Amino acid sequence: MDKYIYGVDVGGTFLKIGLFAVNNHQLLDSKAVETPQENHEISIFQEIIKTINIINIDHGIDMNDVLGIGLAIPCPTKNGYVSTCANLDFCHIDLVQSFKALLPNHIVVTVGNDATLAALGENNSLETPYENAVLITLGTGVGGGIILNSNIIEGKTGLGGEIGHIKVFDTDEVCGCGAHGCLEQVCGTKGILNNALEQKNKMGSVLKEGFTVKDVFDAAKQNDKAALNTVHRVAEYLAIATVNLAITIEPDVFIIGGGVSKAGDFLLDLIVHYFKKHARFNTGDIKFILAHTGNDAGMIGSYYHAYQHIK
Numbered sequence: 001m002d003k004y005i006y007g008v009d010v011g012g013t014f015l016k017i018g019l020f021a022v023n024n025h026q027l028l029d030s031k032a033v034e035t036p037q038e039n040h041e042i043s044i045f046q047e048i049i050k051t052i053n054i055i056n057i058d059h060g061i062d063m064n065d066v067l068g069i070g071l072a073i074p075c076p077t078k079n080g081y082v083s084t085c086a087n088l089d090f091c092h093i094d095l096v097q098s099f100k101a102l103l104p105n106h107i108v109v110t111v112g113n114d115a116t117l118a119a120l121g122e123n124n125s126l127e128t129p130y131e132n133a134v135l136i137t138l139g140t141g142v143g144g145g146i147i148l149n150s151n152i153i154e155g156k157t158g159l160g161g162e163i164g165h166i167k168v169f170d171t172d173e174v175c176g177c178g179a180h181g182c183l184e185q186v187c188g189t190k191g192i193l194n195n196a197l198e199q200k201n202k203m204g205s206v207l208k209e210g211f212t213v214k215d216v217f218d219a220a221k222q223n224d225k226a227a228l229n230t231v232h233r234v235a236e237y238l239a240i241a242t243v244n245l246a247i248t249i250e251p252d253v254f255i256i257g258g259g260v261s262k263a264g265d266f267l268l269d270l271i272v273h274y275f276k277k278h279a280r281f282n283t284g285d286i287k288f289i290l291a292h293t294g295n296d297a298g299m300i301g302s303y304y305h306a307y308q309h310i311k
């Protein structure tokens with residue numbers, strides 16, 4: 001009999017619920033539903049169960065053949081326990097126990113941080129997954145996840161893998177985390193736009209008022225000096241952070257994802273250039289690849305997380 005596991009990416013706006021076949025890890029179906037706005041500690045679980053029931057009926061699946069449900073959530077979590085969550089109304093709650101209480105006994109529930117599980121999703125959906133992988137996502141913020149010996153790293157309280165807050169430079173400006181000089185302050189959207197504007201004011205640029213991060217990378221590809229300076233700065237600071245990770249955990253691969261990674265090989269080649277320049281010992285040969293699962297990484301990772309607890 002075929003068996004199934006659901007992977008759920010719990011976001012502040014949408015819940016993305018995916019049905020996976022255990023025998024070949026294929027995503028069979030997925031639905032995105034709006035995240036309820038109140039009473040998250042109950043309403044989110046109810047919405048997930050409602051949607052799973054609909055998908056089960058669509059595919060003629062009996063709940064007895066659903067072995068587990070994995071959740072990816074946008075906050076630090078340790079073994080499913082969340083102390084606070086900036087995006088959802090979760091406070092000092094054991095999400096595994098709370099969700100299990102609403103489900104048939106046989107269903108295994110796992111919970112992990114979304115960026116950490118995205119790392120698992122990206123890595124495990126490669127044709128040959130690596131044992132040790134680090135994902136860095138470049139978007140509004142800079143997120144990350146670490147896989148060591150094929151397992152996610154949560155750390156003592158769930159803060160393991162907060163790569164965006166590695167200190168890489170000195171500045172008086174304060175990061176969202178309250179500290180100064182984080183990687184995110186250079187490589188997050190705000191950092192990129194502010195620096196590009198500064199460069200433009202200094203030397204002129206093809207960038208027009210109201211430019212976006214994509215415009216900065218497009219201008220850099222066209223050899224616009226101001227945009228190139230900004231992109232080189234992003235690549236070099238990202239390389240410095242990965243050099244520090246390389247001598248700490250020596251992963252097999254760094255996976256670069258998030259909206260900014262759409263700049264593709266142009267950005268990747270620059271990161272590798274600066275990584276080799278700053279690398280210690282023989283870590284300079286560590287591979288860099290682009291992420292490939294897009295917005296499904298968290299959902300796919302939450303599937304593999306549950307799968308690891310069941311097999």
Ligand SMILES: [Zn+2]
Pocket residue numbers: 164165175176177178179182184
């Ligand atoms: Zn920070």
